[in-house]
Amino acid sequence: MSATVETLEAMERPPVSMGSRLEGELLEVSMGPQHPSTHGVFRMNVALEGEVVRKLKPVFGYLHRNHEKIGENVSYLGSMPYTDRLDYFCSMTNNWAYALSVEKLAGIEVPERAEYLRVILAELTRLQNHASLLGFLLNDMGAWGTPLMYAFREREKILDLFESLSGSRMMCDYMRFGGCRVDASREWLAYAKKIVDRFPRFVDELEQLIVGNEVVIARTQNVGNVSPELAVSAGITGPMLRACGVNYDVRKVDGYGFYPRFKFRIPLGEHGDTYDRLMMRVLEMGESVGILKQAFEQIPAGPIINPKVKIRAFRPPVGEAYGRIEAPKGELGFYLISDGGTNPYRYRVRPPSFINLTILEDMCLGHTVADVMVILGSIDIVMGEVDR
Amino acid sequence: MSEGIDEVLRSKLQQQGVWVSSMQELYNWGRKNSIWPLQFGLACCAIEMIATAASRYDIARFGGEVFRPSPRQADLMIVAGTVTKKMAPQIVRLYNQMADPKYVIAMGACAISGGPFKQGYNVLKGIDRYIPVDVYIPGCPPRPEALLHAFMELQRKIDEQKLSGANKAAHLDSEQPSEFPVPAFGKHDLEPPANPDVFHPPKLERV
Numbered sequence: 166m167s168a169t170v171e172t173l174e175a176m177e178r179p180p181v182s183m184g185s186r187l188e189g190e191l192l193e194v195s196m197g198p199q200h201p202s203t204h205g206v207f208r209m210n211v212a213l214e215g216e217v218v219r220k221l222k223p224v225f226g227y228l229h230r231n232h233e234k235i236g237e238n239v240s241y242l243g244s245m246p247y248t249d250r251l252d253y254f255c256s257m258t259n260n261w262a263y264a265l266s267v268e269k270l271a272g273i274e275v276p277e278r279a280e281y282l283r284v285i286l287a288e289l290t291r292l293q294n295h296a297s298l299l300g301f302l303l304n305d306m307g308a309w310g311t312p313l314m315y316a317f318r319e320r321e322k323i324l325d326l327f328e329s330l331s332g333s334r335m336m337c338d339y340m341r342f343g344g345c346r347v348d349a350s351r352e353w354l355a356y357a358k359k360i361v362d363r364f365p366r367f368v369d370e371l372e373q374l375i376v377g378n379e380v381v382i383a384r385t386q387n388v389g390n391v392s393p394e395l396a397v398s399a400g401i402t403g404p405m406l407r408a409c410g411v412n413y414d415v416r417k418v419d420g421y422g423f424y425p426r427f428k429f430r431i432p433l434g435e436h437g438d439t440y441d442r443l444m445m446r447v448l449e450m451g452e453s454v455g456i457l458k459q460a461f462e463q464i465p466a467g468p469i470i471n472p473k474v475k476i477r478a479f480r481p482p483v484g485e486a487y488g489r490i491e492a493p494k495g496e497l498g499f500y501l502i503s504d505g506g507t508n509p510y511r512y513r514v515r516p517p518s519f520i521n522l523t524i525l526e527d528m529c530l531g532h533t534v535a536d537v538m539v540i541l542g543s544i545d546i547v548m549g550e551v552d553r
Numbered sequence: 554m555s556e557g558i559d560e561v562l563r564s565k566l567q568q569q570g571v572w573v574s575s576m577q578e579l580y581n582w583g584r585k586n587s588i589w590p591l592q593f594g595l596a597c598c599a600i601e602m603i604a605t606a607a608s609r610y611d612i613a614r615f616g617g618e619v620f621r622p623s624p625r626q627a628d629l630m631i632v633a634g635t636v637t638k639k640m641a642p643q644i645v646r647l648y649n650q651m652a653d654p655k656y657v658i659a660m661g662a663c664a665i666s667g668g669p670f671k672q673g674y675n676v677l678k679g680i681d682r683y684i685p686v687d688v689y690i691p692g693c694p695p696r697p698e699a700l701l702h703a704f705m706e707l708q709r710k711i712d713e714q715k716l717s718g719a720n721k722a723a724h725l726d727s728e729q730p731s732e733f734p735v736p737a738f739g740k741h742d743l744e745p746p747a748n749p750d751v752f753h754p755p756k757l758e759r760v
Contacts, residue, residue: 198640198643199593199624199643201592201622205594205595205599206594206596206640226637226639227637227639227640227643228595228637228640229637229639230596230637230670230673231673231676234673235672235673238672246669250596250597253596253597253600253694254600313603314607315608317604317607318608318609320604321604321608321609334696335601336694548596
């Protein structure tokens with residue numbers, strides 16, 4: 166067999182044509198899908214004037230894995246492992262959002278201990294997600310390696326907790342409709358408490374490294390500003406919205422789970438730039454540690470799953486439900502329509518990172534191409550969730 | 554390994570401070586301990602690949618920490634994650650751009666066979682349909698230890714490669730292809746659906 170030589174015509178053309186009338190002044194660059202800083206298989210077609218971005222078209226779909234279609238063809242419980250693979254950093258919060266929407270659909274009560282376990286695991290997920298995001302973001306800024314090593318050192322400790330509880334490091338598949346799959350032992354809770362108690366030391370260390378760091382300030386302040394009006398009208402949620410100063414957190418607004426029982430504050434930014442988005446993650450980690458400490462004190466004994474829920478041939482009544490939670494990346498929602506059968510009639514995911522990504526062009530225009538990577542990193546996208 | 558050297562003589566010489574080696578041994582030793590992977594992640598498995606490179610698992614112990622963003626500088630492609638039909642042509646193109654000798658590790662159930670997403674309309678049922686795979690790692694996702702194990706298996710494989718003779722390494726044989734045709738999206742699906750020179754599906758006997 167002989168090797169084939171491709172002609173220029175045979176190579177794939179960018180699907181989004183930016184027109185050939187760029188007058189020779191703008192340079193069209195295709196960044197990705199294999200790019201060290203695109204956080205997965207994401208492509209941007211950027212039109213540059215010198216080094217300044219004049220036009221940016223994102224290209225999605227390189228990781229489209231038919232999540233929603235598969236969800237409509239397997240049973241309700243069968244979708245639970247697939248939700249792990251949506252946002253593969255935060256399988257616990259994905260599980261929770263899906264379980265919450267099915268519980269809404271079928272009207273299932275959740276025992277108290279299970280709700281506490283869910284809060285604990287969701288906040289642990291938030292800690293490890295934000296820690297690794299900061300590592301990746303600093304990586305994109307050129308601090309090659311070191312911050313990521315610090316972040317992954319902490320992340321591994323939390324993954325150990327997940328593994329000892331659910332059996333898997335990343336794909337936990339832990340929540341069930343009406344509760345959780347396995348109970349946390351007293352030793353597990355004590356060990357988790359120990360790790361959470363030590364976590365602020367890491368947050369302080371990281372904060373010290375970035376807050377006054379001249380390079381970080383130069384690369385992030387006044388880069389990628391988002392106005393509150395734009396953020397609200399584009400449906401931005403999560404830390405990215407709060408960085409613009411909009412006080413909106415589903416944990417407070419909906420009060421799902423037992424969040425109203427905990428005392429915590431919502432950190433708010435002021436300028437909506439990359440620096441604020443970065444600091445939002447640092448501050449949220451501190452608040453999550455506070456929630457976890459309260460949860461460890463309050464957690465009661467009792468059953469972890471509602472015994473009335475049928476595991477096999479689970480058929481929720483006809484109807485529709487939308488369950489949403491505050492995932493580390495923003496509002497994660499599942500919209501389900503039931504026709505009374507064993508699988509959902511319609512299964513729709515509201516992915517926070519996809520919707521947060523939609524204003525990428527507005528954020529990048531007028532900045533240099535090097536800033537695009539930093540801005541993209543600060544949105545905190547995971548392609549498994551964007552393309553689904 | 555070292556066919557031409559008498560082991561007894563070699564150890565005696567070593568005691569005298571003389572190190573005797575064959576060209577092949579030296580060549581393979583150098584190559585297997587400096588495998589540079591391509592910095593290229595597709596999906597969930599890529600996070601475990603990063604974890605392997607990060608503080609706890611530290612792939613640098615095996616000489617594989619130099620992740621190169623450019624395929625021109627890389628020796629090893631770790632296909633970490635689900636290969637979709639939109640991404641498959643880019644992966645084959647990246648493989649073609651890598652310089653010989655080059656190796657492929659298929660990491661995770663998706664890269665091997667499509668994994669949990671096999672029933673999907675947009676997922677390739679295994680990257681070995683288009684490029685030759687050296688080591689397969691099952692798991693969804695495989696643990697970092699599994700990736701390290703695959704890495705060591707690959708080192709073992711490199712160590713056994715011959716420099717000359719009938720069964721010499723593929724990259725030294727000018728008859729062997731080092732580039733493979735890039736599939737394109739045709740009317741309904743990727744065309745061709747598989748590369749017959751690489752992909753030999755097992756024939757199942759129905760009883």
